Amino acid sequence: MSDAEKIMVRLRVNGEPREALVEPRTLLVELLRDHFNLTGTHIGCDTTYCGACTVLLNGRTVKSCTVFAPMAEGGEIITVEGLSKSGKLHPVQQAFAECHGLQCGFCTPGLLLSTVHLLSKTPKPSEKEIRKGIAGNTCRCTGYQNILKAVRAAAVEMEKR
Amino acid sequence: MYAHPFSYHRAGSLVEASKLLQQLGEEARLIAGGQSLIPLMKMRMARPSALVDINFIPGLSEIRRSDGQLRFGALARHADIEASDAALLIPIVHDCAAGIADVQVRNQGTIGGSLAEADPSGDWGAVLLTLDTSVRCSRPSGERTIALDDFFKDAYTTVLGHDELISEIIVKQLVKNSGGAYLAFKRSAPVYATASAAVQLTLGDNDTCKDVRIVLGCVGLTAIRAKEAEETLRGKKLEEKRIESAAEAARVAAEPQDDMRGSADYKRVLIAALVKRAIGIAVRRARGEQVEAGHEYVGR
Numbered sequence: 001m002s003d004a005e006k007i008m009v010r011l012r013v014n015g016e017p018r019e020a021l022v023e024p025r026t027l028l029v030e031l032l033r034d035h036f037n038l039t040g041t042h043i044g045c046d047t048t049y050c051g052a053c054t055v056l057l058n059g060r061t062v063k064s065c066t067v068f069a070p071m072a073e074g075g076e077i078i079t080v081e082g083l084s085k086s087g088k089l090h091p092v093q094q095a096f097a098e099c100h101g102l103q104c105g106f107c108t109p110g111l112l113l114s115t116v117h118l119l120s121k122t123p124k125p126s127e128k129e130i131r132k133g134i135a136g137n138t139c140r141c142t143g144y145q146n147i148l149k150a151v152r153a154a155a156v157e158m159e160k161r
Numbered sequence: 162m163y164a165h166p167f168s169y170h171r172a173g174s175l176v177e178a179s180k181l182l183q184q185l186g187e188e189a190r191l192i193a194g195g196q197s198l199i200p201l202m203k204m205r206m207a208r209p210s211a212l213v214d215i216n217f218i219p220g221l222s223e224i225r226r227s228d229g230q231l232r233f234g235a236l237a238r239h240a241d242i243e244a245s246d247a248a249l250l251i252p253i254v255h256d257c258a259a260g261i262a263d264v265q266v267r268n269q270g271t272i273g274g275s276l277a278e279a280d281p282s283g284d285w286g287a288v289l290l291t292l293d294t295s296v297r298c299s300r301p302s303g304e305r306t307i308a309l310d311d312f313f314k315d316a317y318t319t320v321l322g323h324d325e326l327i328s329e330i331i332v333k334q335l336v337k338n339s340g341g342a343y344l345a346f347k348r349s350a351p352v353y354a355t356a357s358a359a360v361q362l363t364l365g366d367n368d369t370c371k372d373v374r375i376v377l378g379c380v381g382l383t384a385i386r387a388k389e390a391e392e393t394l395r396g397k398k399l400e401e402k403r404i405e406s407a408a409e410a411a412r413v414a415a416e417p418q419d420d421m422r423g424s425a426d427y428k429r430v431l432i433a434a435l436v437k438r439a440i441g442i443a444v445r446r447a448r449g450e451q452v453e454a455g456h457e458y459v460g461r
Contacts, residue, residue, distance in 0.1 A: 025163055
């Protein structure tokens with residue numbers, strides 16, 4: 001594809017302005033990983049199922065394997081790389097670490113963003129709200145119990161702040 | 162996975178979107194939330210030569226109430242509808258919006274896209290067919306409003322012209338003593354339902370069924386209006402035996418196919434059970450009871 005058929009995508013990623021000239025079929029997750037070298041966002045199923053590629057787009061979670069990059073033009077993206085601040089883990093990351101809410105870690109970036117989104121909308125989620133909030137994220141290691149614990153712990157910790 | 166290459170065009174208005182579709186020809190397609198279209202394109206089951214993106218058209222995602230109507234902009238996301246006051250007025254709309262796929266898909270997918278896609282397993286078609294729904298459409302020659310009853314032609318096929326797009330979905334507010342429920346059974350959150358049942362009814366005196374609509378999802382090329390099932394209830398007292406008969410009529414009306422979600426026989430049994438339960442919940446809601454309903458899957 002010639003450069004003429006490519007399209008310039010400009011957006012903010014983790015607070016920084018970024019741009020890239022890409023083929024329109026480039027997926028948001030490919031833009032992040034291959035063009036911006038932000039490989040914390042994972043590609044799991046690549047079929048809108050597993051949620052490993054979840055990022056925040058304008059404050060809402062999306063599966064970045066199911067957004068063409070030009071559709072995110074002008075958007076504000078937060079990836080897992082944008083969660084910690086000056087070397088200190090985000091409370092959701094801290095809770096996942098403390099509760100052992102991960103084993104292999106492949107699904108973790110997506111689950112962290114889904115949890116951040118859930119708690120931003122519902123600071124004190126019920127058990128049902130937690131389950132519904134992370135239903136779009138598949139983990140093949142933990143059986144979810146420790147993930148649920150981590151979400152509960154993160155909610156408690158964030159309430160204190 | 163890479164979609165087949167396409168050219169990308171951003172529309173700034175409904176008129177511009179129509180004109181772009183006209184100029185770009187039959188192989189061009191609209192994209193709204195993309196939650197059905199993008200997976201199809203990645204699997205190369207859809208290979209449009211051009212995409213016209215309508216996500217940047219201002220004002221197209223509003224949800225408004227006016228003159229006894231709820232008006233959903235074509236770009237209203239499922240999550241916006243779930244959280245809207247409008248959905249509280251029509252519980253079956255909330256049942257649907259709150260359970261489509263998962264949070265991420267609901268944040269991106271749109272009501273207009275769902276109707277225009279006309280996926281046989283789509284949720285909105287079945288739900289909105291139980292209500293008095295019309296679809297406002299825009300094309301270069303002007304606007305028209307189509308009753309949803311006349312909107313779907315076949316699987317993935319609607320009456321929309323190539324250069325025509327949905328601007329708004331208009332739903333009449335419920336009359337008194339009405340209740341509805343949408344039950345969709347699925348294996349897990351992100352997948353399409355195996356079968357779904359939408360029931361909307363109005364109670365008359367002495368527990369009679371003054372009016373009713375029953376629509377079956379995922380068990381035919383389009384959502385199926387189960388008119389015989391409705392007739393077993395309309396004007397009659399809502400007794401257990403009659404509800405059983407309606408469920409049986411729904412089982413017969415279904416036209417399911419064997420697939421990875423289950424055998425045709427299994428889906429018939431499932432649809433009868435869902436219709437029976439949806440009628441029960443619709444009746445309780447019509448009486449003013451608060452009842453939870455929606456998509457059901459293991460672990461919910």
